[in-house]
Amino acid sequence: MRIGELARESGLAVETVRYYEKEGLIAAPPRSPAGYRDYSSLTLHYLNFIRSAKAVGFSLKECRDLLAIFVSRDAHTCAEVKGLSEEKLTQLEQQMEALQRMHQTLKAISDACCGGDESAVNCSILDQLEGKKP
Amino acid sequence: MRIGELARESGLAVETVRYYEKEGLIAAPPRSPAGYRDYSSLTLHYLNFIRSAKAVGFSLKECRDLLAIFVSRDAHTCAEVKGLSEEKLTQLEQQMEALQRMHQTLKAISDACCGGDESAVNCSILDQLEGKKP
DNA sequence: CTTGACTCTGAAGTTAGCTTTAGGGTTTAT
DNA sequence: ATAAACCCTAAAGCTAACTTCAGAGTCAAG
Numbered sequence: 001m002r003i004g005e006l007a008r009e010s011g012l013a014v015e016t017v018r019y020y021e022k023e024g025l026i027a028a029p030p031r032s033p034a035g036y037r038d039y040s041s042l043t044l045h046y047l048n049f050i051r052s053a054k055a056v057g058f059s060l061k062e063c064r065d066l067l068a069i070f071v072s073r074d075a076h077t078c079a080e081v082k083g084l085s086e087e088k089l090t091q092l093e094q095q096m097e098a099l100q101r102m103h104q105t106l107k108a109i110s111d112a113c114c115g116g117d118e119s120a121v122n123c124s125i126l127d128q129l130e131g132k133k134p
Numbered sequence: 135m136r137i138g139e140l141a142r143e144s145g146l147a148v149e150t151v152r153y154y155e156k157e158g159l160i161a162a163p164p165r166s167p168a169g170y171r172d173y174s175s176l177t178l179h180y181l182n183f184i185r186s187a188k189a190v191g192f193s194l195k196e197c198r199d200l201l202a203i204f205v206s207r208d209a210h211t212c213a214e215v216k217g218l219s220e221e222k223l224t225q226l227e228q229q230m231e232a233l234q235r236m237h238q239t240l241k242a243i244s245d246a247c248c249g250g251d252e253s254a255v256n257c258s259i260l261d262q263l264e265g266k267k268p
Numbered sequence: 269c270t271t272g273a274c275t276c277t278g279a280a281g282t283t284a285g286c287t288t289t290a291g292g293g294t295t296t297a298t
Numbered sequence: 299a300t301a302a303a304c305c306c307t308a309a310a311g312c313t314a315a316c317t318t319c320a321g322a323g324t325c326a327a328g
Contacts, residue, residue, distance in 0.1 A: 004274065014275085019316060034324055036275055045264055052263040056240040057233075060315065066263070073254045081259045082249035085240060092237045096230055099191075103226045106190040106219060115216035120207045125215045129186040129200070130179055138304065148305085153286060168294055170305055194285070 002032075006039045010047035017047070025050060025064050046070075057092055136166075140173045144181035151181070159184060159198050180204075191226055 007014045020026050026046050029037045049070055053063045066084065069076045109128045120126060141148045154160050160180050163171045183204055187197045200218065203210045243262040254260060 002275075013317085015317060016315085018276095023315090034275080036324080048265045049260075049263050052265060055236065056243070057236045066260075069254060070260050070264070073257065073260060076254040076257075078248050078250050078252055078254050078257045078259075081254050081257050082244060082247045085244035085247070085259055089237060089240055089244060092233055092240070096233045096237070099226055099230045099233070102189065102191045103223060103230070106223055106226070109190070110216060110219035110223060113216045113219070114212050116212050118212055120203060120210040120212050120215050123207065123210075123212045123215050125212075125219055126183075126200075126204050126207060129183050130204070131182045131186060136305075147287085149287060150285085152306095157285090166294095166305095168305080170294080 001039050001041075003037050003039070006044060006047070009044050011051065012047060020047075020050065020060075023060060023064070025060065025067060057088055062088070135173050135175075137171050137173070140178060140181070143178050145185065146181060154181075154184070154194075157194060157198070159194065159201060191222055196222070 001009075003014050003017055007017050010017070012020075017026075021028055026043055029039045029043065032038050046067060049067060050060075050063045053066050054060070058066060062084070066081075069081060109125055112128070113123060113125045135143075137148050137151055141151050144151070146154075151160070155162055160177055163173045163177065166172050180201060183201060184194075184197045187200050188194070192200060196218070200215075203215060243259050246262070247257060247259045
């Protein structure tokens with residue numbers, strides 16, 4: 001199949017598919033006489049794999065590593081794959097915690113503000129951001 | 135004070151301070167005869183403000199907007215400031231939810247895997263990422 | 269046979285928030 | 299008086315993941 005169909009099937013943009021090839025995530029496919037890329041359905045599986053991996057937080061580099069495992073599964077172990085998953089889970093947790101901290105801080109600051117239509121000359125949010133103790 | 139001292143006091147890098155000036159977050163200060171930037175302590179307050187705002191999730195552009203309010207507080211209202219805070223709180227919540235969804239999905243996939251030292255030929259994580267139903 | 273949809277390439281552009289580089293003056297302490 | 303530490307500029311580089319552009323060839327339908 002040609003790149004347009006592959007893109008439609010995988011839900012990616014045509015340019016993104018070419019980009020993934022350039023970045024080494026998928027192999028360069030054979031070409032038609034006119035020079036068009038000619039993909040097998042295997043590539044569609046790979047793109048779906050990438051999309052899923054990205055959807056749970058893996059970067060493109062990590063997708064490339066995962067994909068390398070995927071294409072030669074017999075040379076790798078479940079422990080290895082699960083290790084990568086758990087590492088990513090930990091990262092996600094850390095990111096959530098960072099966001100949570102920001103949220104808590106900002107919520108406390110925001111809740112303390114009257115939010116009224118009066119001038120912000122005495123706005124406690126601005127004071128807090130400046131670093132003033134209340 | 136010169137830029138090095140300002141940087142030390144604010145906890146930012148010297149280059150970052152110059153960058154903030156270029157980006158319009160802080161005004162260009164007067165110069166010494168030798169061409170050195172000569173800051174007042176007011177700038178330090180502004181930089182502290184920026185640091186705090188960044189720490190709770192505001193982008194530099196948003197910091198610039200907040201700072202514009204900060205420097206002419208009497209022309210703005212508490213409602214306006216609180217509105218921006220609550221908008222940011224909502225964004226933070228959405229980001230956390232997105233991370234949570236990724237985490238839940240990946241955790242379910244990861245937990246189902248044995249994680250053993252056997253070959254990944256039948257690894258359920260890889261199957262799930264490929265899109266296979268179990 | 270022409271029109272519109274599709275494909276190709278390589279390079280440059282995008283966003284955010286800095287950091288680094290290169291090359292050159294100034295201040296301060298000893 | 300000299301060396302370390304500091305300051306200046308403009309421009310380029312960095313990361314991530316694409317997107318856009320310019321210019322040109324190919325395919326399918328009517």
